[in-house]
Amino acid sequence: MTTIERHLYDVVVIGAGGAGLRAAIEARLAGKRTAIISKSLFGKAHTVMAEGGAAAALGNVNSRDNWMVHFRDTMRGGKFLNNFRMAELHAKEAPERIWELETYGALFDRTKDGRISQRNFGGHEYPRLAHVGDRTGLELIRTLQQKIVSLQQEDYAETGSYESRIRVFQETTITELLLDGDRVAGAFGYYRESGEFLLFEAPAVVLATGGVGRSYKVTSNSWEYTGDGHALALRSGATLINMEFLQFHPTGMVWPPSVKGILVTESVRGDGGVLRNSEGKRFMFDYVPDVFRKQYAETEEEADRWYTDPDNNRRPPELLPRDEVARAINSEVKAGRGSPAGGVFLDIASRMPAEQIIRRLPSMHHQFKELADVDITKEPMEVGPTCHYVMGGVEVEPDTGAAFGSVLGLFAAGEVSGGMHGSNRLGGNSLSDLLVFGKRAGEHAAAYVDALGGRPKVSKVDVAAAAEVALAPLARTGGENPYTLQQDLQAVMGDLVGIIRRAGELTDALKRLHELRSRVANVSAEGGRRYNPGWHLALDLRNMLVVSECTAKAALEREESRGGHTREDYPKMNPEWRRINLVCSLDESGDVVLERKPVPRMRDELIELFDRSELSKYLTDEELAEVEEH
Numbered sequence: 001m002t003t004i005e006r007h008l009y010d011v012v013v014i015g016a017g018g019a020g021l022r023a024a025i026e027a028r029l030a031g032k033r034t035a036i037i038s039k040s041l042f043g044k045a046h047t048v049m050a051e052g053g054a055a056a057a058l059g060n061v062n063s064r065d066n067w068m069v070h071f072r073d074t075m076r077g078g079k080f081l082n083n084f085r086m087a088e089l090h091a092k093e094a095p096e097r098i099w100e101l102e103t104y105g106a107l108f109d110r111t112k113d114g115r116i117s118q119r120n121f122g123g124h125e126y127p128r129l130a131h132v133g134d135r136t137g138l139e140l141i142r143t144l145q146q147k148i149v150s151l152q153q154e155d156y157a158e159t160g161s162y163e164s165r166i167r168v169f170q171e172t173t174i175t176e177l178l179l180d181g182d183r184v185a186g187a188f189g190y191y192r193e194s195g196e197f198l199l200f201e202a203p204a205v206v207l208a209t210g211g212v213g214r215s216y217k218v219t220s221n222s223w224e225y226t227g228d229g230h231a232l233a234l235r236s237g238a239t240l241i242n243m244e245f246l247q248f249h250p251t252g253m254v255w256p257p258s259v260k261g262i263l264v265t266e267s268v269r270g271d272g273g274v275l276r277n278s279e280g281k282r283f284m285f286d287y288v289p290d291v292f293r294k295q296y297a298e299t300e301e302e303a304d305r306w307y308t309d310p311d312n313n314r315r316p317p318e319l320l321p322r323d324e325v326a327r328a329i330n331s332e333v334k335a336g337r338g339s340p341a342g343g344v345f346l347d348i349a350s351r352m353p354a355e356q357i358i359r360r361l362p363s364m365h366h367q368f369k370e371l372a373d374v375d376i377t378k379e380p381m382e383v384g385p386t387c388h389y390v391m392g393g394v395e396v397e398p399d400t401g402a403a404f405g406s407v408l409g410l411f412a413a414g415e416v417s418g419g420m421h422g423s424n425r426l427g428g429n430s431l432s433d434l435l436v437f438g439k440r441a442g443e444h445a446a447a448y449v450d451a452l453g454g455r456p457k458v459s460k461v462d463v464a465a466a467a468e469v470a471l472a473p474l475a476r477t478g479g480e481n482p483y484t485l486q487q488d489l490q491a492v493m494g495d496l497v498g499i500i501r502r503a504g505e506l507t508d509a510l511k512r513l514h515e516l517r518s519r520v521a522n523v524s525a526e527g528g529r530r531y532n533p534g535w536h537l538a539l540d541l542r543n544m545l546v547v548s549e550c551t552a553k554a555a556l557e558r559e560e561s562r563g564g565h566t567r568e569d570y571p572k573m574n575p576e577w578r579r580i581n582l583v584c585s586l587d588e589s590g591d592v593v594l595e596r597k598p599v600p601r602m603r604d605e606l607i608e609l610f611d612r613s614e615l616s617k618y619l620t621d622e623e624l625a626e627v628e629e630h
């Protein structure tokens with residue numbers, strides 16, 4: 001008989017990156033017994049890998065910056081498809097969340113007069129990223145963990161147990177959410193080391209599981225990013241929004257092959273690095289789209305002057321939003337002007353003294369030296385696009401993080417949630433997003449628990465079913481190999497649902513994903529339950545598959561190019577499509593269903609922050625007439 005360890009909590013937070021930790025802190029501050037669950041070791045989440053910084057309009061380096069400018073930049077970056085309310089809350093609250101981190105013990109780099117320093121990043125009008133060298137995520141996670149330890153010490157003083165109100169379950173994977181009718185009742189999972197099962201009974205769950213990048217072979221994402229939270233949400237009756245929008249970061253390492261995809265931070269370009277093709281040309285000047293032409297320099301001289309005199313010059317085109325730069329690199333390589341390893345050159349060596357490169361970009365210097373034997377203070381890096389971030393995610397109520405759909409008590413924050421970044425996220429906006437919305441989700445999950453009449457009950461039948469599903473790959477013999485299946489899935493997504501998409505290929509992708517479904521249902525894993533990565537992957541595959549189906553289906557449906565979705569057969573942005581969100585859910589037989597929903601209309605005082613000439617690039621004539629009327 002299978003034994004199952006049982007735990008009782010008020011709020012279960014799945015994910016221990018920035019969003020999860022910030023949510024857990026808030027739930028605990030509201031007096032709730034809170035569990036934090038993490039698939040990897042505690043502290044090892046994507047958040048820790050974030051290099052460049054957290055975007056917040058503190059106005060420390062340029063006093064013209066404020067929340068309204070940040071809001072405008074975020075909406076432009078997302079090509080106006082963002083949930084405007086989320087973009088507004090984010091721009092308004094990010095500075096407070098950064099300050100708050102310092103009260104928890106963080107120490108950001110300083111300006112000469114002792115204020116939090118801020119660096120330039122693509123799409124941000126002013127230097128806006130609060131940073132700690134190029135190891136910002138490490139400081140963020142360190143600080144949030146420290147805050148959790150300090151709360152545990154308070155609990156110890158009061159109750160005699162460090163874990164009475166907040167407990168971390170690391171190397172623990174959640175495979176299923178459990179419901180009581182339409183309400184969340186708990187979560188089911190297993191310890192990765194022992195393979196033993198656990199059941200969390202809790203009326204509120206916050207999903208903070210991060211991204212989906214492992215469905216692609218070339219990715220900056222690490223092993224645990226298999227879209228688990230997205231799939232858990234879908235299976236429990238929640239909806240996903242805009243899953244067609246994936247961010248291919250323009251600069252991943254392209255050589256050696258073993259490290260292909262590892263991120264090269266945008267800070268290299270923010271600090272003055274330039275992109276050149278094999279002919280030595282700074283090609284980004286040829287790729288400034290009309291919507292951005294007014295804001296970007298037309299000559300190298302003007303672009304270079306901007307670094308020292310940003311008020312009187314326009315920004316270099318290397319700092320266009322990521323989707324634009326990734327597409328430009330893709331075009332250069334396709335046109336035969338790529339580097340030997342199939343990327344382009346990113347040059348910081350000729351732009352900055354060696355000592356300054358080592359001080360400002362220590363991780364990049366170390367990464368290239370160790371992994372590629374390239375000294376970036378002397379020679380250019382070879383870089384190319386890598387799957388990095390998913391803009392789509394759980395459809396949430398903007399103020400609370402509560403998931404839409406048929407389920408109550410489910411919340412989502414951070415990368416797993418959708419809407420905030422529209423069709424393309426600006427660099428630095430994720431770290432601030434997860435602080436702002438992590439706090440909100442924790443707060444509202446706690447309020448939801450307070451407002452509940454009775455606690456929902458976990459059904460024995462559901463627990464038994466979850467255990468059976470988890471054990472199935474071990475019980476099956478001679479089934480499909482999980483590693484082969486993952487490679488096949490990655491090939492479909494990389495080749496047919498990649499950076500440039502076409503109707504025929506997307507149709508083919510959907511057919512192949514459908515075929516993969518029966519193969520994944522027949523996956524088997526050799527060995528037992530003790531630390532067995534093949535079994536773990538076998539369980540992750542169904543999540544990757546259903547999320548990939550949402551992406552492919554939405555990518556076929558959206559007949560335009562916008563942000564992180566480029567259709568070769570529909571190369572332009574279409575204002576009619578800007579009014580539409582694609583919402584993904586599962587029907588009763590578990591098939592992916594896609595629905596069109598109108599994008600909420602921006603409030604008048606926010607619309608007024610934009611020039612009419614700018615609005616006319618994004619809105620339909622009908623919408624423009626409406627704006628004029630108000």
Ligand code: FAD
Binds near residue numbers: 045053224228416
């Ligand atoms: P994550 O930090 O990704 O954490 C997810 C957590 O969920 C992990 O603890 C994981 O173990 C857990 N989990 C997942 N599935 C399960 C499951 N089934 N059961 C239990 N636990 C589960 N953004 C910026 O704003 N600025 C930057 O400079 C920047 N640099 C980046 C550099 C790199 C290399 C990468 C990969 C990303 C970078 N980003 C940056 C993006 C940003 O780091 C992420 O989007 C962000 O950290 C996501 O935070 P999160 O809290 O949502 O999730």
